[in-house]
Amino acid sequence: MSLPDETFGPFDGRVWLNAAHQGPLPRVAVEAARRALQRKVQPHLIRDEEFHLVPARLRSVLARLVNARESDIVLGNSASFGLQLIANGLEWKPGDEVLVPDDDFPASILPWTVLKHTGVVVRRIPTNDGAMTAGALASQLNERTRVVCVSWVNSFSGRVNDLRSLGSLCRNEGVLFVVNATQGLGSLTLDMGALPVDGVTSCGFKWLCGPYGTGFCWLHPDLQAQLESRQAYWLTLAGERWNEMDRRDDSSLGDLGAARFDVFGTANFLNFEPWTASLEHFLDAGLGTIEQHNAMLLDRLVAGIDSAEWWLISRRAPSERSTMAVIEPRRGSAGEAMSRLSRARIDVAERRGRIRISPHLYNSIDDIDRVLAVL
Ligand SMILES: Cc1ncc(COP(=O)(O)O)c(C=O)c1O
Numbered sequence: 001m002s003l004p005d006e007t008f009g010p011f012d013g014r015v016w017l018n019a020a021h022q023g024p025l026p027r028v029a030v031e032a033a034r035r036a037l038q039r040k041v042q043p044h045l046i047r048d049e050e051f052h053l054v055p056a057r058l059r060s061v062l063a064r065l066v067n068a069r070e071s072d073i074v075l076g077n078s079a080s081f082g083l084q085l086i087a088n089g090l091e092w093k094p095g096d097e098v099l100v101p102d103d104d105f106p107a108s109i110l111p112w113t114v115l116k117h118t119g120v121v122v123r124r125i126p127t128n129d130g131a132m133t134a135g136a137l138a139s140q141l142n143e144r145t146r147v148v149c150v151s152w153v154n155s156f157s158g159r160v161n162d163l164r165s166l167g168s169l170c171r172n173e174g175v176l177f178v179v180n181a182t183q184g185l186g187s188l189t190l191d192m193g194a195l196p197v198d199g200v201t202s203c204g205f206k207w208l209c210g211p212y213g214t215g216f217c218w219l220h221p222d223l224q225a226q227l228e229s230r231q232a233y234w235l236t237l238a239g240e241r242w243n244e245m246d247r248r249d250d251s252s253l254g255d256l257g258a259a260r261f262d263v264f265g266t267a268n269f270l271n272f273e274p275w276t277a278s279l280e281h282f283l284d285a286g287l288g289t290i291e292q293h294n295a296m297l298l299d300r301l302v303a304g305i306d307s308a309e310w311w312l313i314s315r316r317a318p319s320e321r322s323t324m325a326v327i328e329p330r331r332g333s334a335g336e337a338m339s340r341l342s343r344a345r346i347d348v349a350e351r352r353g354r355i356r357i358s359p360h361l362y363n364s365i366d367d368i369d370r371v372l373a374v375l
Contacts, residue, residue, distance in 0.1 A: 082217025094119025130154025
């Protein structure tokens, strides 16, 4: 498939440069959603085995997405779901510390702050707009640090954390390294076979172009072994032996792998089927091809931004390129520029007085030139 991908939209003549907020559904996913809806209109079309097949297919495609084993994938409904299950599943001692970047998105922080009653201390560490070097992180670690949790790409600055160097440091120090990949995965590639990371979570409705209410989590087997789970879900336990569901007890929970942490309601036809179709579509297009296309768009965007008018908050260097360009006006307000963009039928986001432009596989060079002409 060649990019830009024209099986998205139509966008009614608008330019959607806001994947960091909401990824659109490709046509194959719309078709999958229609089929799922039709089966709910005519329930005789729903076959029993689909209660097993729908989550199984999604788990399989997610494993391919991040080069991981299916048994390490948890099906969720958001990015928060995965972080919350790690925070709730670990055994904590009073005084244990969790380190988070001071400027991170709340989804990466809140699951830890609610642990206050167990005596866990959440320390917000100073960063460069959400990103830090391994050296800076090293100076913050101490013998009480149990977890470091960062967003891969910061939602407000577009700055990216180098997972390899931060993860290696944490591994050497015996600290768990947990990543919220929401603003990276789908545009950037992630290889769980090769990274020193313990847990990764992501929502599915931004760069992964799924419906709202989708998400997943990848858990290293060693982390799985440390997590206590006080849930047992009949549907996951039944698995493909649907007919034997009433003979199942919780004794085989341990054989389920990470699936024992799944969100309930995993035969989620209306959400999981279109999301699976989107993810298969991404794999067909080639994750590396999407990454290259998006990098090309970002490079053109960043090269064309008038530095007399705008500060570039996200980074320019290819080694620090993330998924979005974030710019701040040197004079005037972001709101005023947003009005001009809106009149030109260009959709971007305003966050903290900055403009965030997030192109994806359906965007073209022409889209980038349109935004540059208005800026
Ligand atoms: C870094 C980050 N994490 C998570 C989310 C969404 O969180 P959730 O999927 O838990 O609703 C966003 C969305 O705005 C985000 O930018």
